[in-house]
Amino acid sequence: MGKQNYRDAIEKDRQEVSVLGNAAASRIAQRKAVKEKPKKTKSALLTTLFFLFILIPVSILIYVAFFYEPNDTLTANPSSDQVSLESPIPDAPLVPVVTEEEDSEESAAAEKAEAAKAAEEKEEAAEKEATEKEAADKLAQQEAEKTAAAKEQAQKEQAEKEAAQAEAERERQRAEAERQKEQAAAEQKKQETPAAPVAASKTHTVQSGETLYRIAVNTYGSAGASAGVEKIKAANGLNSNEITVGSTLVLP
Template sequence: MARKRKDKREFEEPADYDMNSEGQDEFNNEPPMLSRSDSRRGKKKTIFRYPLLNLLIVFFLLIPIVIVIVFVTVQNLGSSDEVKTETESTVNVSNNTDAKEEKAKAKKAAEEKAAAEKAAADKKSADEKAAAEKKEADAAKAEAAKKEQEAADQKAAEEKAAADKAAAEEKAKADAAQKKANEEAEKKAAASSHTVQAGETLYGIARSAYGSAGAAAGVEKIKQANGLGSNDVPVGTVLKIPQ
């Protein structure tokens, strides 16, 4: 465009050049000359006049840059993925090892717990069995003791009844013997009494009852048996003669 305008300026005629009417008309149809500032504006307008072309230029310029950036990014991502993969593999191996160890520990703990629970259950069952056996033994012992006590009480009751019976019999015998003795004593007392006659003395009565050797002692027995204070006894007095 600038070259075309320059060529046009080279063929410009001076102002006083006579042209025919046709040449003058053609000259009048030519665009006027542009100044330097107008030329710069024209250039700028020309640059922005085709935006699609400008976009294509920018696109082709950016393609290598984008390719380089993508390549570098992919390289970095690949290396980071490899490191990450290795790290994850290491972590996975470590995690698997830890998981196996934890699983083994958990299994061992579960087995120990189950064994402890079984031992506790067995101990509890044995304790309950021992307690039941002890309870049964205590109940049997208590029952035997109760029976023994009942037997002892029955025996004691029978012995007491027998003793009471024997005592009653003995008392009855004793009462009968005492009664018989009393009757005999009464009979004997009645037989050994003496009624004082006229002219009798206490010494004579004692000599008749006890003999001459025991007359003096017999006087004292008669006095004690009858409550006499002297040897004088009125006629008709009934005296007890003790043996």
């Protein structure tokens, strides 16, 4: 009985050890599986990237070498904003989208449009130049008319001034002539006036130191000396009171 129990205990312990060993082995296997899984995933990703980087350039080279044609045309529908790229279908005859004749017509149309535009610009420039020239000519004409009017006004004022000066000079000459005429008439009248008759004995020879006033005092007295001086001057045609020694005076 005691041996049997002992065996049972040993068997039980062995089973527990076996279970623990299996559990430990299972955990180790799981850890290895976890460690190996990222490695496999990483290796698969690298392989995929490697093939992608190799296959993409090779695919492009194959397309360019065997399928790409430089006559691919870019067409646009003028009634829409969509643009589509038309490529020739493989194993089908290539049909050029634009022929040489159409290209020539388009070039001719473009040249014609450019020529028309250049002609229009030239015409506009000529019209603008003509308008500017007309405005400049009009301005110059206005300036010339203004200058001519100012010059004419200045000449008119100068002529009026000269005419006024000439009229003043003629008036002065006319007044001078009138004055001279009156003076000549007075002289002539004076010469034509007959002298009052005097007695032959009423003469006097001027002596040294005598004056006209002294002679008048001696002849007419002190009261009539002044009037006597005028009488003696009038009778002898004297213009002043000066007399010459030895001259003969008529005493009226």
